Amino acid sequence: MAKETTAKAMPMKKSGTVTLTDDATGKSWQFPVERGSVGPAVFDIRKLYNETGLFTYDPGYMSTASCESKITYIDGEEGILLYRGYPIEELAEKSTFPEVAYLLLNGELPKRGEFDDFNRMITRHTMIHEQLVQLFRGFRRDAHPMAVMVGVVGAMSAFYPSDNSSHDPTERLSHIHRLLAKVPTIAAMAYKYSVGQPFMYPRNDLSYAENFLHMVFAVPAEDYVVNPVLARALDDIFILHADHEQNASTSTVRLAGSSGANPFACIAAGIACLWGPAHGGANEAVVNMLREIGDKKRIPDFIRRAKDKDDPFRLMGFGHRVYKNFDPRAQVLRKRAHEVLDELGMHDEPLLQLAQELERIALEDEYFVERKLYPNVDFYSGIILRAMGFPTSMFTALFAVARTAGWVAQWHEMAGDPVQKIGRPRQLYTGAARRNYTGPDERS
Numbered sequence: 267m268a269k270e271t272t273a274k275a276m277p278m279k280k281s282g283t284v285t286l287t288d289d290a291t292g293k294s295w296q297f298p299v300e301r302g303s304v305g306p307a308v309f310d311i312r313k314l315y316n317e318t319g320l321f322t323y324d325p326g327y328m329s330t331a332s333c334e335s336k337i338t339y340i341d342g343e344e345g346i347l348l349y350r351g352y353p354i355e356e357l358a359e360k361s362t363f364p365e366v367a368y369l370l371l372n373g374e375l376p377k378r379g380e381f382d383d384f385n386r387m388i389t390r391h392t393m394i395h396e397q398l399v400q401l402f403r404g405f406r407r408d409a410h411p412m413a414v415m416v417g418v419v420g421a422m423s424a425f426y427p428s429d430n431s432s433h434d435p436t437e438r439l440s441h442i443h444r445l446l447a448k449v450p451t452i453a454a455m456a457y458k459y460s461v462g463q464p465f466m467y468p469r470n471d472l473s474y475a476e477n478f479l480h481m482v483f484a485v486p487a488e489d490y491v492v493n494p495v496l497a498r499a500l501d502d503i504f505i506l507h508a509d510h511e512q513n514a515s516t517s518t519v520r521l522a523g524s525s526g527a528n529p530f531a532c533i534a535a536g537i538a539c540l541w542g543p544a545h546g547g548a549n550e551a552v553v554n555m556l557r558e559i560g561d562k563k564r565i566p567d568f569i570r571r572a573k574d575k576d577d578p579f580r581l582m583g584f585g586h587r588v589y590k591n592f593d594p595r596a597q598v599l600r601k602r603a604h605e606v607l608d609e610l611g612m613h614d615e616p617l618l619q620l621a622q623e624l625e626r627i628a629l630e631d632e633y634f635v636e637r638k639l640y641p642n643v644d645f646y647s648g649i650i651l652r653a654m655g656f657p658t659s660m661f662t663a664l665f666a667v668a669r670t671a672g673w674v675a676q677w678h679e680m681a682g683d684p685v686q687k688i689g690r691p692r693q694l695y696t697g698a699a700r701r702n703y704t705g706p707d708e709r710s
């Protein structure tokens with residue numbers, strides 16, 4: 267069989283120039299084009315303002331590469347997602363979340379001994395400081411788990427000071443191990459607190475996904491046996507949500523980290539950003555939307571509303587800034603949804619039927635086809651999580667558990683990047699020009 271050529275990680279290399287011409291003055295400037303290993307090239311505008319006095323204008327960063335990275339590659343047109351070059355479909359099928367966390371962080375799949383060391387390190391850091399436990403008591407019982415996670419993860423920076431994480435990779439790695447280990451414990455505790463049940467300590471004899479199910483669903487009053495099908499499905503969900511290039515929350519972590527802020531504070535900032543319904547909060551919004559639709563007969567009315575510019579309603583779980591094709595993660599999750607619901611004897615789960623009918627109708631509708639709006643990662647994940655017994659309020663918290671693997675890998679890469687500078691965008695100012703102060707009696 268022909269040897270598969272794999273696109274090895276390659277340093278950025280110069281590849282010609284682009285010329286910018288100011289038609290008003292006839293002046294021209296040249297900027298270098300740089301290529302990576304795969305995907306769009308960039309033209310380097312770091313000297314643009316100094317040479318031209320112009321800023322670029324790109325609200326939402328539709329056409330802006332904020333950094334060089336070797337971690338995750340997305341081809342939105344083809345619906346491709348690679349973690350360190352490995353297709354997400356293969357990793358979901360053959361790997362485990364801890365192994366994927368190692369891959370994202372270190373760039374290569376671990377040899378057995380490397381994995382055992384990494385997994386042992388994570389496992390042995392899963393408990394949180396007993397004083398941190400008191401922090402939960404300060405929240406109302408009905409606090410959203412994401413509010414609790416932002417607070418408690420941020421508070422970890424009070425327990426683990428970070429003097430020179432930006433310069434010391436060993437210090438960075440110890441914080442990274444703590445975050446990978448403790449964020450699931452904090453998420454599980456947020457759930458337990460919200461239902462008034464006692465916190466369940468982590469168990470070192472369980473896998474990452476098994477331990478999370480144990481910490482969420484076990485109670486001290488009886489033994490809890492992890493369903494291996496659910497543990498496998500949860501491990502998949504963690505893998506599929508682990509990283510996604512420079513999305514909003516990852517960019518938040520990088521921007522916070524660029525000032526040298528404490529890594530726990532940076533991850534708390536990422537959790538805060540992920541919470542938004544346009545981002546990680548969409549999985550919760552999808553299930554709420556499906557429950558509001560309630561019946562297939564009401565789908566056309568919601569499709570109409572989604573297309574109505576005067577109606578703020580959008581089809582949750584549909585569309586993506588990068589994917590203009592099926593989100594490959596949604597494809598895997600659609601399959602897993604059937605497997606999990608079958609395993610739980612819920613194959614006729616009304617929400618799944620409704621989701622499939624909604625997907626079918628939307629994908630035949632010119633509005634969605636023309637705008638290349640397809641189901642994204644959030645469209646099916648909530649259905650699986652709900653079937654597994656998680657309340658909708660926990661869906662984004664689970665997304666945060668998984669995305670911590672990507673956030674810490676991207677933070678580590680950013681902190682070790684020799685060209686890294688503090689992120690400081692500029693603006694197009696359209697406010698008042700200089701004017702002098704007037705007293706209250708002089709104002710018209």
Ligand code: SDX
Nearest residue numbers: 510513544545546548572580581582583584585586587637
């Ligand atoms: C995640 O970036 C990432 O990688 C994120 C993520 C990750 O792993 O980190 O993949 C996770 O956040 C997935 C996305 C989850 N969000 C949702 O499902 C919320 C619903 N989706 C939309 O809000 C929207 O699609 C976004 C926010 C995801 C993307 O928005 P963009 O790229 O800014 O696109 P846009 O708003 O410019 O939309 C283009 C057009 C517009 O219509 P026109 O003005 O051209 O007529 O498509 C329309 C939009 O109105 N549109 C939708 C729609 N999404 C876009 N119309 C109805 N329903 C939708 N869901």
